[in-house]
Amino acid sequence: MTIERQEFQAEVKQLLDLMVHSLYSDKDIFLRELISNASDALDKLRFEQLTTDVAGSDLHIRLEVNAEARTLAISDNGIGMTREEVIKNIGTIAKSGTKEFLTKLKDAPKVDGKVPPELIGQFGVGFYSAFMVADKITLVTRRAGTEAATRWESTGDGSYTLEETTRDHAGTTITLHLKPVDAEHGDRDYTQDFAIREIVKRYSDFVTYPIRMQRWKPGAKPEDPKVLEDETLNSQKAIWDRPKAEVTEEEYRDFYRHLSHDWNDPLRTIPVKMEGTLEAYALLYVPGKAPFDLYSPEMKRGVQLYVKRVFVMDECKELMPTYLRFIKGVVDAHDLSLNVSREILQKDRQIQVIRKQLVKKVLATLDEMKRDKPEDYLQFWAAFGPALKEGLLAFDQDKDKLLDLVITGSTHDASKLTSLDEYVGRMKEGQDAIYFLTGPSKEGLVKSPLLEAFAAKGYEVLLFSDPIDELWLERAPTFKDKPLKSIGRGEVELGTEDEKKQAAEALEGKQKEYSDLLGYFRVHLQNEIKEARLSSRLTSSPVCLVADEHDMTPRMQKMMEQLGQPVPKIKPILEINPQHPLIPKLQAVYAADKADPRLGMYAELLLGQAYLADSGQLPDPVAFSRVL
Numbered sequence: 001m002t003i004e005r006q007e008f009q010a011e012v013k014q015l016l017d018l019m020v021h022s023l024y025s026d027k028d029i030f031l032r033e034l035i036s037n038a039s040d041a042l043d044k045l046r047f048e049q050l051t052t053d054v055a056g057s058d059l060h061i062r063l064e065v066n067a068e069a070r071t072l073a074i075s076d077n078g079i080g081m082t083r084e085e086v087i088k089n090i091g092t093i094a095k096s097g098t099k100e101f102l103t104k105l106k107d108a109p110k111v112d113g114k115v116p117p118e119l120i121g122q123f124g125v126g127f128y129s130a131f132m133v134a135d136k137i138t139l140v141t142r143r144a145g146t147e148a149a150t151r152w153e154s155t156g157d158g159s160y161t162l163e164e165t166t167r168d169h170a171g172t173t174i175t176l177h178l179k180p181v182d183a184e185h186g187d188r189d190y191t192q193d194f195a196i197r198e199i200v201k202r203y204s205d206f207v208t209y210p211i212r213m214q215r216w217k218p219g220a221k222p223e224d225p226k227v228l229e230d231e232t233l234n235s236q237k238a239i240w241d242r243p244k245a246e247v248t249e250e251e252y253r254d255f256y257r258h259l260s261h262d263w264n265d266p267l268r269t270i271p272v273k274m275e276g277t278l279e280a281y282a283l284l285y286v287p288g289k290a291p292f293d294l295y296s297p298e299m300k301r302g303v304q305l306y307v308k309r310v311f312v313m314d315e316c317k318e319l320m321p322t323y324l325r326f327i328k329g330v331v332d333a334h335d336l337s338l339n340v341s342r343e344i345l346q347k348d349r350q351i352q353v354i355r356k357q358l359v360k361k362v363l364a365t366l367d368e369m370k371r372d373k374p375e376d377y378l379q380f381w382a383a384f385g386p387a388l389k390e391g392l393l394a395f396d397q398d399k400d401k402l403l404d405l406v407i408t409g410s411t412h413d414a415s416k417l418t419s420l421d422e423y424v425g426r427m428k429e430g431q432d433a434i435y436f437l438t439g440p441s442k443e444g445l446v447k448s449p450l451l452e453a454f455a456a457k458g459y460e461v462l463l464f465s466d467p468i469d470e471l472w473l474e475r476a477p478t479f480k481d482k483p484l485k486s487i488g489r490g491e492v493e494l495g496t497e498d499e500k501k502q503a504a505e506a507l508e509g510k511q512k513e514y515s516d517l518l519g520y521f522r523v524h525l526q527n528e529i530k531e532a533r534l535s536s537r538l539t540s541s542p543v544c545l546v547a548d549e550h551d552m553t554p555r556m557q558k559m560m561e562q563l564g565q566p567v568p569k570i571k572p573i574l575e576i577n578p579q580h581p582l583i584p585k586l587q588a589v590y591a592a593d594k595a596d597p598r599l600g601m602y603a604e605l606l607l608g609q610a611y612l613a614d615s616g617q618l619p620d621p622v623a624f625s626r627v628l
């Protein structure tokens with residue numbers, strides 16, 4: 001039989017490098033990772049057994065230590081892997097975003113030369129974590145339903161070997177050749193039963209398969225010889241269908257870590273019990289931090305589906321809307337059929353009902369957090385606010401509840417985030433809309449000239465600066481019957497009916513006075529603007545840009561372009577402040593000589609100024625710098 005040597009993928013080499021040099025401060029987790037893989041493999045076998053006739057019974061995980069040889073073996077009689085699968089699953093990392101994550105890890109500030117666990121915990125370290133404790137790993141595996149077995153071996157140095165071998169039955173055995181114990185650095189000896197027992201109890205107690213290890217049991221009488229017997233290390237209790245009062249915070253947290261590979265504590269734990277026409281249990285978690293791939297389509301979604309404690313499916317999309325994809329947890333639906341497929345799930349009435357309940361529960365939990373624990377809610381919002389707002393894009397019955405959860409910047413108090421409800425409570429007498437402004441950054445928004453008239457009148461304006469805001473606000477939402485209205489669009493009319501009328505008359509008078517000058521602007525800038533008009537929204541700035549009532553905002557256009565959508569060039573409206581001292585001066589120049597070449601130059605300068613105030617960017621900086 002031939003032994004073949006292959007190189008790891010570059011990303012794997014990087015990850016191995018991190019592992020071998022033990023940048024992770026808690027080495028014990030390697031066992032959790034390997035047990036979790038074994039448990040996954042057993043799930044997969046059981047799932048395959050629903051539709052095919054692959055053999056396999058007494059599904060379990062076995063741990064075996066050999067103190068003399070200094071080895072620890074983790075075996076399962078699960079699905080196993082073919083040779084190709086070994087190469088693909090163990091030799092490469094398929095997950096997107098891994099590269100960026102590794103760069104982030106490499107550049108991250110270290111504590112005593114080690115990567116802080118909360119950072120590495122964002123990323124499932126998986127199989128490779130075993131190289132923290134082993135200087136050589138041998139893996140023997142046989143895919144269920146096939147005859148040949150594969151032996152894989154590596155010292156974590158960038159390459160591995162593959163060899164054909166035999167194995168009694170399907171499954172995988174991973175043998176770790178343990179590094180010498182470095183007691184000085186607090187290393188534990190993983191060949192000691194009690195160390196293994198404790199780690200299993202801590203991290204893997206709820207694994208649904210028995211985790212067995214042999215132990216010497218004293219005979220019945222002192223003179224009897226000791227006998228070797230199997231001991232099951234985990235209780236296998238499904239934490240989600242135990243009464244809440246019987247589960248400790250610590251158990252909930254450990255289960256979260258087992259489920260999410262997140263080293264941090266969850267922000268909230270949500271046990272759910274549904275009884276009546278349908279029986280289901282769920283245990284959901286709101287994580288404290290966003291995973292690095294929250295906006296990647298390949299992100300691992302958080303909810304697992306069980307049927308009466310039997311694992312059925314990972315990443316069950318049907319149970320949680322996309323905008324809540326970061327929620328982790330398990331759902332155990334007692335009345336569902338075990339061999340339910342994704343296609344069936346999509347149409348299943350029970351699943352719809354369960355999903356509705358879960359969403360309701362999650363949103364209620366968030367609402368409560370927002371009211372009772374504002375600091376927690378700020379942390380949540382910083383991590384998941386933009387994802388949650390995706391829910392506002394769908395015409396969903398939960399939209400109102402989602403709007404209740406939105407918090408954003410405001411001119412009321414620039415140092416805080418405010419909710420729509422708080423805004424409505426502060427609305428002026430006669431104010432009939434919730435005013436907002438969108439822009440690329442909060443810093444830019446605060447300085448926008450578009451805010452001037454609102455500031456002068458004492459009207460509060462909400463400031464939105466996430467890219468997603470542009471999209472959902474475009475759909476003209478209303479909150480408590482009040483429309484959300486962009487102040488960067490159309491005309492503004494503030495105040496009582498009388499005030500509005502007076503303002504309109506005053507503006508009309510000015511409009512007549514300056515009509516020739518405005519006409520000049522319109523003609524001179526005809527390729528750049530749709531219209532030049534006097535403004536009722538400025539008090540101190542000379543000019544600003546606004547969008548026509550039904551046009552896309554400049555930022556919306558940019559986003560569509562980035563998405564590769566064809567967008568017709570939509571020209572903005574240039575608004576000029578009739579109260580600005582510059583305007584009568586321009587009028588004087590114009591009155592003296594309509595052909596004065598300085599007029600064109602001023603027109604372009606003012607347009608450039610308006611662009612700078614709007615987005616901090618000029619459409620054509622080179623041309624602008626040549627104006628003078």
Ligand code: ADP
Nearest residue numbers: 037038041080081089090124125126127128172
């Ligand atoms: P993850 O579990 O997040 O996918 P790992 O690094 O832990 O990442 O494992 C990589 C892959 O190797 C798994 O997805 C699985 O396909 C395969 N694998 C690991 N251990 C086993 C095992 N005991 N049995 C079968 N496949 C396994």
Ligand code: MG
Nearest residue numbers: 036037126127
């Ligand atoms: Mg894994």
